Amino acid sequence: MSDKKSSAVASESLARRTERSNRNGQVVPEDCEHRATQPAARAVGAFIEVKNVWQTYGDQTVLERLNLSIAEGEFCALVGASGCGKSTFLRLLLGQERPSKGEILLGGKPLAGEPDASRGVVFQRYSVFPHLRVLDNVAIGLELPRSALLGRLFGSAKRAAREQAAEMLQKVGLGHALDKYPSQLSGGMQQRLAIAQALIMKPRVLLLDEPFGALDPGIRKDMHALLLELWRETGLTVFMVTHDLAEGFSLGTRLMVFDKTRNDPHAPNAFGARITYDIPLNEDRRATRAALDTLPAHLTDSLPTAQQGVRA
Numbered sequence: 001m002s003d004k005k006s007s008a009v010a011s012e013s014l015a016r017r018t019e020r021s022n023r024n025g026q027v028v029p030e031d032c033e034h035r036a037t038q039p040a041a042r043a044v045g046a047f048i049e050v051k052n053v054w055q056t057y058g059d060q061t062v063l064e065r066l067n068l069s070i071a072e073g074e075f076c077a078l079v080g081a082s083g084c085g086k087s088t089f090l091r092l093l094l095g096q097e098r099p100s101k102g103e104i105l106l107g108g109k110p111l112a113g114e115p116d117a118s119r120g121v122v123f124q125r126y127s128v129f130p131h132l133r134v135l136d137n138v139a140i141g142l143e144l145p146r147s148a149l150l151g152r153l154f155g156s157a158k159r160a161a162r163e164q165a166a167e168m169l170q171k172v173g174l175g176h177a178l179d180k181y182p183s184q185l186s187g188g189m190q191q192r193l194a195i196a197q198a199l200i201m202k203p204r205v206l207l208l209d210e211p212f213g214a215l216d217p218g219i220r221k222d223m224h225a226l227l228l229e230l231w232r233e234t235g236l237t238v239f240m241v242t243h244d245l246a247e248g249f250s251l252g253t254r255l256m257v258f259d260k261t262r263n264d265p266h267a268p269n270a271f272g273a274r275i276t277y278d279i280p281l282n283e284d285r286r287a288t289r290a291a292l293d294t295l296p297a298h299l300t301d302s303l304p305t306a307q308q309g310v311r312a
């Protein structure tokens with residue numbers, strides 16, 4: 001299939017998929033300040049449910065009253081000011097921390113008390129093992145859990161793990177770098193490696209914390225294409241924190257804005273952030289956004305930003 005044709009097919013399947021996820025999963029938190037423009041409906045069989053979740057550290061409330069319902073296969077882009085609790089929310093979804101109050105359900109069941117293979121994560125900066133070659137960095141995910149029971153993997157099991165890892169690396173464009181060490185890779189290549197490492201475990205949910213924040217714009221574009229391709233292929237549910245609103249708009253099926261709505265100057269830690277906007281994104285909105293991006297900066301600078309009202 002030619003590139004052009006395959007990308008046309010891909011964008012058609014994305015459009016279909018976006019429709020589906022909007023139909024099934026588009027639910028606005030009950031107490032979200034700015035509801036989506038389309039009528040909110042209760043998701044039937046929501047994949048992930050966040051129920052009245054609060055997170056506090058000592059006397060600091062970081063997140064408050066989060067209520068969300070996410071259908072399987074959605075791509076949620078999370079934006080908000082630095083320090084407002086986006087990474088904290090990802091840690092809760094990962095199961096690395098438990099909420100101070102409320103609960104998170106995955107497939108109707110409370111989230112396991114610690115991270116497991118159902119959730120994979122990629123951080124902004126290199127979460128790969130510096131002392132392992134590229135192939136081993138990915139194969140180790142398959143080898144470790146089994147070798148804990150059986151001792152080291154030998155023979156055919158080990159070969160199979162390495163073949164699978166090589167296949168995944170091929171998919172993310174690192175097929176030519178299997179024997180390199182991470183320090184020999186560019187930033188973009190290291191993030192490809194981190195993605196391969198997360199996906200080899202076949203998670204159902206992929207958590208991305210500003211994964212492309214440290215990359216050059218051109219490389220970022222390539223990474224967006226790769227991520228969308230993997231997302232379509234796997235049917236993964238994705239949560240991606242980004243500080244780049246355009247990135248959120250172009251990748252997400254849903255854009256969520258985290259913001260603190262209550263502020264007490266005498267007690268700055270008293271209130272946490274909530275999701276103040278929860279916006280379903282479809283192809284039309286993406287196109288509008290893309291058109292806005294081509295306007296000269298002096299015009300767009302005067303338009304409202306995410307905090308004041310997302311241009312959707």
Ligand SMILES: Nc1ncnc2c1ncn2[C@@H]1O[C@H](COP(=O)(O)OP(=O)(O)O)[C@@H](O)[C@H]1O
Pocket residue numbers: 057062080081082083084085086087088089
């Ligand atoms: N483990 C922790 N203990 C204490 N405070 C924390 C902890 N994790 C995060 N925080 C605080 O929570 C707030 C939100 O942090 P974070 O989730 O990293 O924000 P964001 O990712 O939106 O920039 C910050 O004020 C941070 O200092």
Ligand SMILES: [Mg+2]
Pocket residue numbers: 086087088209
């Ligand atoms: Mg963060």
